Amino acid sequence: MERPTVLTGIKPTGHPHLGNYIGAIKPALEMAEDNRSQGIYFIADYHALNSVQDRQEFKEYTYEIAAAWLALGLDPDKVIFYRQSDVPEILELHWILSCMTPKGLMNRAHAYKAKVEENNLEGNDQDSGVNMGLFTYPILMASDILLFNSDQVPVGKDQVQHVEIARDIAENFNRTFGEVLKLPQYVIEEETAVIPGLDGRKMSKSYGNTIPLFTEEKALKKLINKIVTDSTPPEEPKEVKGSSLFTLYKEFAAEDEIESMREKYRKGIGWGQVKKEVFEVINRELREPRRKYYEYLEDTKALDEVLKRGAQEARSIAAVQLRKVKEMIGC
Template identity: 40%
Template structure:
């Protein structure tokens, strides 16, 4: 196994034919996008796409959302709004790609090849499968085979790097194990194993001031909403009993902790200084500044978001060059797999 790993690492280097580093990032369409999503995943991905040394393939993984059969239509409904949001917020589509997972049959094909060399017990031991069952999901075959599909996502585009959180590190381990099992079975280096980039993004607290910001806890601040809805959500942010003129600790102030995840450096310094001084600056003032800054940061993108949301043909046109690049990568990998298996083509 060590020898195979070394060969694949050499293949990694050989695959970097250009100076660009190819990153694969997956996003699952599961509901309204909030500031916690922006802070943890959207902003880092957009910044990565704006680095001229990178090529980012951002994949909306709608097939993964189908594993919740009680909401099986939601991924299809939510994928376009999610793609529109990334475009509106500044993802650099000129040099990178945004693709929809279900538009790439090569992913399903490679998932089957990987499944055929993987023990069923390995799938049953995956954290994603066990956590889903623990949270009451029905143990469908799709849920069981989730790790194989995830591994195929990672391997199908010959990516060099995959940014993941600590809780997702097992996905890269599974992809690596399955790739090596397949490569050993066919005695060829078919699948190139990318390197994991473990992201150390802090968890953003929700409006309740206790748990992480999550739709399941109903403690979120949306990115795009009406001003009335935003005001209602901001009013819900939990505060302590300190008065208008009392000094306040920004490190324990929920308003400030959420605020600094999206605000400009100048706005962050302004609120931090006034909270510490306290004189004439209460939580009501902080919430008003929060709303104003939210509108300043995200309001400028709302019109563009509405445009992309309502014109799918314009979005298709923007995505087409990236689709062509991603399709080329996926076809190369899948062709290697078919040839290694000596599969025939009569079409």
């Protein structure tokens, strides 16, 4: 029986943070350990070009995401790991799909709608600050997914719509030209769908509330101590549900540690002590990956080699699928 294909990517729009790890990298690494599926992992650098238009930053962020994947245990000999811009077939499919994607579908995309609403509130032209990359972002993401016959796409809750759009685009193509594009399914971990940041909101670079994944120990401790908590006295019981600190803790702690912390919440524990223990488990689990991460960044040529080798494998798959699509449309 053919193994299902699992595809996931991360945009290099900033330094890797804990939200990236918990919400995307960790679940994807767990899937990579499952030999029952074919893992495809990529750095979505063309997607990042919408917002990162400084050449040096663009390169640095791309290398940082690559180094993060590898430092955290992704084995490029067991999965396909590549940089999006090294697979030109993606852009060719993007144009083909653009020609049969209704503009109305793009008008309903969350990112575009949010920008229009922001402009309307500020009294600007509704398309102020909107480039065509942002507007057609879902079509490029659909191309990423559909080109590799992806069965499952692990995403955060805010990305579910993009997988649904990919399905809509594929269904439209199949109705028009015949069945050639596989309809993907999104995979989401409900408990870690929204990772809290320093202020309790979703951890996001746009909110400035992130905790860098590989920050050094002292800085990590200071950031964790800044996490917003309520005024519940130490001796009073606390709820683990909705607790930013507990959410972070359970992603790095062992099962017995999690149960122990759950019991401490039930009996009563001071937030200062919780923060101390959160720091200790996160720092413990990231100490070795942190060392490897900086080693990889010292050797970007080696990173390029890993990514180019993965791109060759990715292109061998992409070329076959693109050929089928072009035959269907008469090219």
